[in-house]
Structures are given as C-alpha cells and as structure tokens.
Amino acid sequence: MKKKEILFLWDGENFNPNGDMLRDNAPRIDDETGIAEVTDVRIKRTIRDEIMKKDESTIFIKEYKRDENILDCKSAIREVINVKQEKIEIEKEILSKFIDIRAFGGVLPISDKDEMKKEGIKTAGIQFVGPIQFRMSRSLHRVAVEHIKGTGAFASGSDKANKTFREEDFLNYAIFATYGIVDNHSAKITNLSEDDVKVILRALWSGTKNLITRTKMGQMPRFMLVITYKNDTFAGDLNNCIAINSSKEDVEIRSINDFTIDFSRLKAKLTRYAQEIEKIEYMSDFDFEQNNRSQFDSNWIKIGF
Numbered sequence: 001m002k003k004k005e006i007l008f009l010w011d012g013e014n015f016n017p018n019g020d021m022l023r024d025n026a027p028r029i030d031d032e033t034g035i036a037e038v039t040d041v042r043i044k045r046t047i048r049d050e051i052m053k054k055d056e057s058t059i060f061i062k063e064y065k066r067d068e069n070i071l072d073c074k075s076a077i078r079e080v081i082n083v084k085q086e087k088i089e090i091e092k093e094i095l096s097k098f099i100d101i102r103a104f105g106g107v108l109p110i111s112d113k114d115e116m117k118k119e120g121i122k123t124a125g126i127q128f129v130g131p132i133q134f135r136m137s138r139s140l141h142r143v144a145v146e147h148i149k150g151t152g153a154f155a156s157g158s159d160k161a162n163k164t165f166r167e168e169d170f171l172n173y174a175i176f177a178t179y180g181i182v183d184n185h186s187a188k189i190t191n192l193s194e195d196d197v198k199v200i201l202r203a204l205w206s207g208t209k210n211l212i213t214r215t216k217m218g219q220m221p222r223f224m225l226v227i228t229y230k231n232d233t234f235a236g237d238l239n240n241c242i243a244i245n246s247s248k249e250d251v252e253i254r255s256i257n258d259f260t261i262d263f264s265r266l267k268a269k270l271t272r273y274a275q276e277i278e279k280i281e282y283m284s285d286f287d288f289e290q291n292n293r294s295q296f297d298s299n300w301i302k303i304g305f
Contacts, residue, residue, distance in 0.1 A: 001131075001187040001194060002228050002278065006180035006201070007238045007266075009223040009288070010208050011256060013173050014146075016215040018042040026169040027145065034142035034251075036174045040134040043178060047200055048100055050207030060098035061106065074109050083110050087123040094126070095191050102190045103200050105130025131186035132200060135239065137178040140261075142250035144172040170215075173254045175222070178204075179239035184232070201226065202305040205283065222256065222288040225300070226281045233276040241266035256287050263295040270297075 018038040019025035028037040052059050064076040077083060081093045090110070095102055105128040111121040149167050182197055201224065208221045227235070244250075246259035253259060270280065281303045282296065289296075 001182070001184050001192060001197075002230070003184045003232060003234055004182035004197065004229070005227045005234055005236070005238055006134075006178075006182070007223075007225040007242075008178040008180070008204060008221070009140075009175060009242075009261070010178065010219060010221050011173065011175035012171070012216070012219040013255065014170050015218055016168070016170055017174070017176070017219065019215070024167075027143075027171050029143065029145065030138075036139040036143045036171055036176070038137040038176060038178075040136060043134045043137060043204070044100075044104055046207040046211065047103075047203040050203035050210060051099065051199065053210075058097070058099045060094070060101050060108075061104075074111065077108060077110055083121055083123070084119070085122075087126065090123055091126055091128075095128075099196055099199060101128060101130075102192045102196055103130060103132045105186075105190065128190050129186050131183045131190060131192050132180060132197070133183075134178055134180040137176045138239070139174040139176050140242065140244045141175070141246075141253055141259075143174045144251040146170050146172055168215075173258075175244075175256070175259075177239040177242060179237075181234070198305075205305055220256075220285065222285050223261075223292075224283045226303075227270065228278045228281075229273075229276055230278045231276060233273065235269050235273045238266060238269075241269050256291065261292050261295060263292075263297075267297050 016027050018028050020028045030037060048059050048061060052062065064071040064079055080097065081090060083090065107125065107127045109125040110123050115121055116124065147167065147169050205221045205224060208219050211217065211219055243262045244259045245262050246253060248258055270277065280300050282300045283303055
C-alpha cells in the first residue's frame with residue numbers, strides 16, 4: 001500500500017446534503033462565510049451504505065437488532081465474533097471481516113470489568129486508527145438556502161379537520177470538495193489493501209449518486225483525483241487549491257453549467273511534488289468533463305470503476 005491523496009467533487013440541486021440536528025436538521029452552513037459543510041461522518045456513511053447494498057456482512061458500523069431491539073456496540077460485537085478469544089485474535093477476526101474497520105478504524109468496547117470477571121472475557125476493548133480519513137467537506141462557493149413550507153398527509157393530533165405542517169430548508173445548489181488521505185503506515189496495521197481502497201473509492205463515487213432519499217436525491221459525483229506517492233511525502237490541502245470561475249454571484253449559481261473549475265493552483269502544487277508522485281488518476285462525469293476538460297493535465301490518467 002502506498003500513500004494516496006483524494007480530491008472528490010460532487011454537487012446537488014434542491015437538496016440537504018447533511019442536516020444539522022441542532023438546527024432542526026437544516027443544512028450545515030458556516031455562519032461567517034455562507035459556505036455549506038458536510039461532515040466526514042456523512043461521507044463515510046455514504047460509503048458504508050453503498051457497500052452494504054452488495055454485501056452487508058462486510059460492514060461493522062450498522063444497525064444491529066435482536067428481538068426488534070437495537071443493540072449497543074458491545075452486544076453487536078458479540079453477534080459477529082467470539083469475544084472470549086485473546087485480544088490479538090479478536091483484532092485479526094474483526095479486520096478480516098469488516099472493510100469499514102480496515103479503512104476508517106474505530107473504538108470498539110467489548111466488555112466492562114464485571115463482565116470480564118463473570119464471563120471470562122480477556123479484553124475490555126480494541127481501537128484502530130483508520131488509514132482513510134476525510135476532512136470536513138466544504139462548498140466551493142457561498143450557497144443560497146430556500147425555506148420551504150408544506151402540509152403533511154395526516155391530521156394534527158385530535159383535530160381531524162387540519163393537517164400537520166412541515167418546514168424544511170434546502171440548498172438551491174452547491175458543489176462540494178471532499179479531501180481525503182490514505183495513510184500507508186496505518187494501512188499496514190489494519191491490513192487495508194489496494195483492492196480495499198478501490199472498493200472504498202467506487203462506493204464513494206456510486207454511493208453519492210445512489211442516495212435516493214428525498215433530501216439527497218439528485219446528488220451527482222462530478223470529478224475524482226487520486227494521487228499515489230512513491231514515499232511518505234504528500235502535497236496536502238488539495239481542496240484549497242481549486243476555485244470556481246463564474247460570471248454569476250456565488251448565491252446565484254444553480255447548476256454545473258454556471259461555472260468552471262480553476263485547476264491552475266492545484267496543477268502548480270502537484271508539479272512541485274512531481275518527483276515524489278508515482279501516478280495521478282482521475283475520473284469525471286460527462287457534464288463536468290465537457291465543461292472543464294481543457295483544465296485537466298495531460299499527465300493525468302483517466303480511470304473507471
């Protein structure tokens with residue numbers, strides 16, 4: 001496994017990419033800048049959900065139930081492994097079974113002191129540092145928020161004559177930059193493979209498009225750049241090396257056709273690290289490539305999943 005950097009651009013129209021529970025599930029927005037934000041937790045959930053469609057057994061972080069009751073983490077672990085093994089055997093079994101733990105790591109409680117005495121369990125918990133990590137994703141422009149009011153389908157309490165009302169906020173449009181890194185040293189500890197990385201990136205791309213809840217339907221993966229390095233050196237901060245070019249004001253942008261992406265600073269930075277880079281691969285959807293192909297570097301290698 002070699003160190004990698006990931007730059008992923010994706011967008012959506014009339015959507016809520018990541019609701020803030022502390023603000024009635026409104027889109028996350030930086031109040032100072034007007035920039036929309038999406039947490040790394042949301043990005044990882046997109047990946048997990050997509051992988052689970054093909055093989056749910058390879059994902060650990062999910063909902064576990066027993067007799068219709070949702071299990072906590074300690075109980076969930078006991079559903080999938082033998083917790084009375086030695087710690088090293090528990091670690092091996094978890095890493096061999098679950099790609100999300102190999103990729104993202106996790107802190108997994110197994111038992112408390114009383115359980116360890118009563119049940120002969122030898123391990124209180126295990127922890128892995130995930131080799132694949134993502135920053136907070138941010139929109140490349142200030143966003144416009146639309147507040148929508150509507151009526152529900154059901155009556156309001158005992159008042160059978162009136163329906164319930166709902167209110168929600170959507171972004172009219174936003175394009176996000178997601179920056180991630182694959183650490184080669186942590187990958188050795190969790191046994192993350194090159195094939196695992198391909199699965200994760202494929203799930204990030206297709207999972208973004210396949211989110212079909214009413215708040216996220218219409219999200220589109222637009223562009224992904226994957227830089228593989230020869231050694232431990234990496235450029236870093238790639239998400240801050242691109243910018244939007246548009247004749248419109250930020251909050252007036254409504255589609256992928258309202259702007260182009262300026263890659264000049266990104267290309268200059270990668271040129272500085274050229275001797276450390278093994279290869280640069282990219283994937284682009286049709287509309288993004290039509291609008292921005294002239295900005296792509298001739299040394300970038302086009303790939304598909």
